[in-house]
Amino acid sequence: MKTYSLLLLLSLLAVATTAQAQIGIKAGVNGAILDGENIxxxxxxxxxxxxxxxxxxxxxxxxxxxxxxxYSLQGSEFRSTLANYDTKLHYLNVPILAHIKVGPVYVEGGPQFGLLLGAREDGTLRISAADGYGPVERDAANNYKKTDFSLAAGAGLELGPFIVGARYTAGLNDVNDVADLNGANDPRLKNRVIQVSVGLKFGGD
Structure with a gap:
């Protein structure tokens, strides 16, 4: 996985160099949830x-x-009378966006491809009426599909080299990889992520 990440980063920098493009760095906060059906x-x-x-x-x-x-840490909180745990999904995401900038304002949108780097579940589950609740601390990588495909759209402001923006990403495919015997009532889970970012770009307009 680390090799794959490094190759993607080097490819991106190579494209930027040959196309005389701007490059930049960004970071921010996610509000993430796993939404869907039969959960x-x-x-x-x-x-x-x-x-x-x-x-x-x-x-x-x-x-x-x-x-x-x-690199994006996603997932969801799961709550019921029988369960109280968090799922953390570690993704390497590659958005490829159309970006339109007019003055300091920009809008953007396009597809995003995601590679699952790892998953974990932590919290509590009800074991039985007699035993009550027990801890959940487990690797969950096998419970989720390794790839994700999403659509992203966002907007923001650019003030010189500084960028402030917000984006919504909606997963299109079911990322659940746990099936029951007949498959009819399998949970269908899709990533939903709200992102608020700050960034710094290098190079002129």
Whole structure:
């Protein structure tokens, strides 16, 4: 996984260099949830973070293409009378966005490809009426699919080299990888993430 991440980063920097594009760094806060069908538990947003790099490749006038490589901690809180635990999903995300900037204001949108680097569940589960609740501290990578595909849209402000923006990312595919015997009532889980970022870009407009 580390090799894959390094190759993506080097590819992004190579594209930026050959295209004489701007490059930059960004980081911020995630509000993440796993939403869907047949879950059987209440899901709630959990606060986490993201960090990464981007390149901005001019196309025509105010239009640019902005590929990014982001490490993003996602997941959800799961709550019911029988369970109280958090799921943490570690993703390497690669958004490829159309970016339109007019004055200090920009809007952006496009697809995002995600690679699951790891997953963990921590909290409590009801064991039985006699034993009550017990701790949950386990690796959960096998419970989730290794790839994710999403659509992202956002907007923000650029003040010189400084960037402040917000983005919403909606997963399109079911990331649950645990099936019951017939598959009819399997939970269908999709990533939903609200991101608020600050960034710093290098290079002129």
């Amino acid at each position: 059987g538990l209440d899901t709630r947003y959990k606060t986490s973070y993201h960090v990464g790099v981007f390149a901005r490749i001019p196309v025509l006038g105010p239009l640019s293409i902005q590929p990014e490589v982001l």
